[in-house]
Amino acid sequence: MFAKSLMNKLKAAWLPLFLLTFSVTAAAVPDIQHWTTARGGRVYFVATEGLPLVDVRVVFDAGSARDGEKFGLANLTSGMLDTGAGDWDADVIAQRLENVGALLGAGAGRDSAYITLRSLTHPDKLAVAMATARTVLAHPRFEAKDFEREKSRALLGIQQKGEDPGEIAEIAFMNALYGNHPYAHPADGLKETVEKLSRDDLVDFHKRTYTVKNGVVVIVGDVKRAEAESMAEQLLADLPEGEALAPLPEPVARQSPETLKTAYPSEQTHIYAGVSGMKVNDPDYFPLYVGNHTLGGSGLVSRIMEEVREKRGFAYSAYSHFVPMRVMGPFMVGLQTKNAQAQEALQVALKTVQDFIDNGPTEKELEAAKQNIVGGFVLRLDSNQKLTAEVANIGFLNRPLDYLNTFTQKVQAVTREDVKRAFRTRVDMTKLQTILVGGGTR
Amino acid sequence: MLIRGLRIILLAAPLSLQAAEPQVHEYQLDNGLKILVQEDHRAPAVVSQVWYKVGASNEYGGITGISHMLEHMMFKGTQKHPPGEFSRIIAANGGRENAFTGQDYTAYFQMLEKTRLPVSFELEADRMRNLKLIEAEFAKEHQVVLEERRLRTDDQPRAKMQEHFESVAYSNSPYQNPVVGWPDDVAGLTLDDLKSWYSLWYAPNNATLVVVGDVNPDEVFKQAKKFFGPLKRSALPAPKRQGEVEQLGLRRLTVKVPAKLPNLVMGYKTPTLKTVTDETEAYALEVAAGILDGGNSARFSSRLVRGQQIAAAAGAGYDLYSRLSNLFTLEGTPVQGKSVSELEAAMLDEVRRLRDEPITAEELQRVKAQVSASHVYQLDSIMYQAMQIGTAETVGLSWKKVQEYVDKVNAVTAEQVQAAARNYLIDDHLTIAHLEPLPLPEGAPAPEDAAIGGGHVR
Numbered sequence: 001m002f003a004k005s006l007m008n009k010l011k012a013a014w015l016p017l018f019l020l021t022f023s024v025t026a027a028a029v030p031d032i033q034h035w036t037t038a039r040g041g042r043v044y045f046v047a048t049e050g051l052p053l054v055d056v057r058v059v060f061d062a063g064s065a066r067d068g069e070k071f072g073l074a075n076l077t078s079g080m081l082d083t084g085a086g087d088w089d090a091d092v093i094a095q096r097l098e099n100v101g102a103l104l105g106a107g108a109g110r111d112s113a114y115i116t117l118r119s120l121t122h123p124d125k126l127a128v129a130m131a132t133a134r135t136v137l138a139h140p141r142f143e144a145k146d147f148e149r150e151k152s153r154a155l156l157g158i159q160q161k162g163e164d165p166g167e168i169a170e171i172a173f174m175n176a177l178y179g180n181h182p183y184a185h186p187a188d189g190l191k192e193t194v195e196k197l198s199r200d201d202l203v204d205f206h207k208r209t210y211t212v213k214n215g216v217v218v219i220v221g222d223v224k225r226a227e228a229e230s231m232a233e234q235l236l237a238d239l240p241e242g243e244a245l246a247p248l249p250e251p252v253a254r255q256s257p258e259t260l261k262t263a264y265p266s267e268q269t270h271i272y273a274g275v276s277g278m279k280v281n282d283p284d285y286f287p288l289y290v291g292n293h294t295l296g297g298s299g300l301v302s303r304i305m306e307e308v309r310e311k312r313g314f315a316y317s318a319y320s321h322f323v324p325m326r327v328m329g330p331f332m333v334g335l336q337t338k339n340a341q342a343q344e345a346l347q348v349a350l351k352t353v354q355d356f357i358d359n360g361p362t363e364k365e366l367e368a369a370k371q372n373i374v375g376g377f378v379l380r381l382d383s384n385q386k387l388t389a390e391v392a393n394i395g396f397l398n399r400p401l402d403y404l405n406t407f408t409q410k411v412q413a414v415t416r417e418d419v420k421r422a423f424r425t426r427v428d429m430t431k432l433q434t435i436l437v438g439g440g441t442r
Numbered sequence: 443m444l445i446r447g448l449r450i451i452l453l454a455a456p457l458s459l460q461a462a463e464p465q466v467h468e469y470q471l472d473n474g475l476k477i478l479v480q481e482d483h484r485a486p487a488v489v490s491q492v493w494y495k496v497g498a499s500n501e502y503g504g505i506t507g508i509s510h511m512l513e514h515m516m517f518k519g520t521q522k523h524p525p526g527e528f529s530r531i532i533a534a535n536g537g538r539e540n541a542f543t544g545q546d547y548t549a550y551f552q553m554l555e556k557t558r559l560p561v562s563f564e565l566e567a568d569r570m571r572n573l574k575l576i577e578a579e580f581a582k583e584h585q586v587v588l589e590e591r592r593l594r595t596d597d598q599p600r601a602k603m604q605e606h607f608e609s610v611a612y613s614n615s616p617y618q619n620p621v622v623g624w625p626d627d628v629a630g631l632t633l634d635d636l637k638s639w640y641s642l643w644y645a646p647n648n649a650t651l652v653v654v655g656d657v658n659p660d661e662v663f664k665q666a667k668k669f670f671g672p673l674k675r676s677a678l679p680a681p682k683r684q685g686e687v688e689q690l691g692l693r694r695l696t697v698k699v700p701a702k703l704p705n706l707v708m709g710y711k712t713p714t715l716k717t718v719t720d721e722t723e724a725y726a727l728e729v730a731a732g733i734l735d736g737g738n739s740a741r742f743s744s745r746l747v748r749g750q751q752i753a754a755a756a757g758a759g760y761d762l763y764s765r766l767s768n769l770f771t772l773e774g775t776p777v778q779g780k781s782v783s784e785l786e787a788a789m790l791d792e793v794r795r796l797r798d799e800p801i802t803a804e805e806l807q808r809v810k811a812q813v814s815a816s817h818v819y820q821l822d823s824i825m826y827q828a829m830q831i832g833t834a835e836t837v838g839l840s841w842k843k844v845q846e847y848v849d850k851v852n853a854v855t856a857e858q859v860q861a862a863a864r865n866y867l868i869d870d871h872l873t874i875a876h877l878e879p880l881p882l883p884e885g886a887p888a889p890e891d892a893a894i895g896g897g898h899v900r
Contacts, residue, residue, distance in 0.1 A: 048484070049484075050482075050483070050484045051484075051818060051821055051822060052818060053818055053819060053822065082738070083748075090738065090744075090748055091739060091744050091748070093738075094737060094738035094739035094743070094744070095739045095804075095808065097737075097738075097739075098736075098737045098738070098739045098808045098811065098812055099807070099808055099811055100811060100815070101811045101812050101814055101815020101816065102815070103815075103819070118819060119815075120815050120818060125815075149747075149748065149751055152754075152777060152778055153747075153754045153755075153777070155778070156703060156754045156775065156777070156778060157754075159702045159703060160702055160703050160775075162702045162882065163599055163700070163701045163702040163703070163879075163882060164597075164598070165597060263883060264882075264883065265700050265882065265883070266592075266596075266597040267592040267596045267597055268589065268592045268593060268596075268597055298533060299529070299533075300517065300526070300529040301526070301529050301530050301533045306526075309586055310525075310526060310582070311582070312582065313581070313582035313583065313584070313585030313586050313589075314585070314589070315586070315589050316586055316587075316589045316590035316593050317593070336589070336592075336593050337589060338588075338589065338592060368530070368533060368534055371533070371534045371535070371536060372533045372534065372536055372537075373536075374536065375534075375535055375536020375537070375555055375558070376536035376537060376538060376553075376554075376555065377536070378485055378486050378487050378536075378555050379487055379536075379538060379553050379554075379555070381485060382484070382485035382487040382824065383484075383485070383822045383823050383824070384822045385822055385823070440883060
């Protein structure tokens, strides 16, 4: 692979920085198989080789955006799945899985709730792991004693966030940006709302949202198509057919800029500033994503990092990013700096954003961003685990099956004008919501 | 980036019969650079890591944090490449990069599409010997590191507690100092300090190059030789033993910081694979940690979180791979209505049970099953594989120890776990820290604008 001619080409290519081009062959992108079960379950499967393992992920439209008024409901439901199911209590469930070395996880964010299962493909072991996952998914007990315990643990978790200025700032930011929208509250809820949750709330939520038609099954690993088909059938067998939930309401963008400062006895002030950004499958996804790579999405070489950290030494971490969500997600700038220079650091970051909106990236910057994204594309798919995450997104977010195949072409096609237009029309800094937490005395 | 003692937690497993143990190909250049290559052809990607055998544990009073500070300065240019260019070249080649400092190592890595590997070699070889330490760059990066300390330690109650805990638990071991360094030491570092540290430790004969990915080992060696081969070796300082003196009785401390929840950290002095006389004891301690905290069926979850409902969270940890003896640690947060002291008693009771009764065959089997499966799972990540090889090699064990791990754990018996617990998990070698929360405001608005900001524009 380091044949002389290729090496010479490489050397020649990397001397004039920023002029490299990459072509990623279609062969690097996995073949995603997709089918729908008789009961309407959507399944996505990739066969991989080389390691005797399989990753399974079942994703439901059962995130905290579906909490209603009961903030924390989705999270607690997810957290209780493996604390008792069918004939088994938490100990038996854990022992069954751990006896065969399987890893079962569950979690809930704003847009979705999921369970993950990682198992060896050895038939006896996989059978135990699958039977356990099937029951945990469909027959959680939500027993009173487990419910009380997990609820108090959830409450402690919420309380603990109150000792982290970064967490406090993030919660305040989403609240400021989303107002009454279901994205406004943190996925693990608030003290007042979690305290009021009842066991019946969880039973009901599970029944409504953990259904065949409200989720997708993703299987990636060293199994054959026929095995994957029967695994998917098995996982969904005991779930009600249900219906996909109606789409979430679109958030109403804030109409005026707001700054909220909270005194907190920390050495640093944590800052978040942002506006309404983009959603998944957004028509402006590629110009915004590629543009933000230059602005604040590519670590040390991004503009915000250059201005805030590299030129001024103001912060260890400084960035901007879009969080694409099922309805409009945020665009946010984040940094932390010692209290005395909080305003100055914030102004530097915001000026950098404004310059970018006004002028866009230079040709050289745009080219560098594309080189990094396209040249590093294989790194997004180089493990079973990463592949599972990518395929789960394609499935849950209804992306086209060739999403990964066409990704790099779409990145390459972005022009400076596209980025400028997209940032100007989408990032409205006159409605900026700014949160500062810190600066209090001890 | 900074990693405090890499934890290679249990969770590897005996080689499933279907997964062949990957081969590590070992080479050495005349200048002493060791090169370890492992093939993984599942994807056209490669990770390249350079590990230096220098970390916080090589530091002495007054200059703690210097290894980490130097790690930051390694991105600030050489004779050939101006500040920041390293990162720009890696980015332009589609790469991802970072670096981390621990007690026993400073390491740098890039993840790349496989044909780009020589880009990494050219740049790493260059900064191994030709770093240009510039005052203006240092002045800024110094501030960045101080911000990093504020972010990761000063404003994190548990991290702060951990720092105090380690400074009390160790009498003289350099592990008593935080990797990021004590505030005054970090603030007092000078460019000359860094120059000395760099010239003392950064040399091919104090480094290991680890490459894992879709590569041909002999070709990797050829390329490595081309770029790293011309570098000069150094006369390295003779290693100091730095053995911790024996602890002569239980130690306690209280850390009072603004926080919402109390917390408990305890640690027993234990040997590691590197310092133990009989390796079996180290593997037995590894299993003991798994019995307490190896998953949701383990004793802490089953008995303390669910059974007695005394802990909201409880964990145990033991690090096989460190250069000097370290601690077998227990950590926990009590549930509402229970005190740290009650949690302490319950956790110590679990340790007493490890000493008094042999673990059951089922529990032992379960830990082994998890270790075996996890080993296969870890092979899914080329980064993780490289980390394991690099850590073992850098702390003075061979990479071969990584490959032996599953078999050694599988050979551990219940009697050996009990014996190790009796030898090492004893009160006289224990340190106990309580985090006592000081009140925090309930989200009060800042009284006035001046509370935040007020800095001058440069």
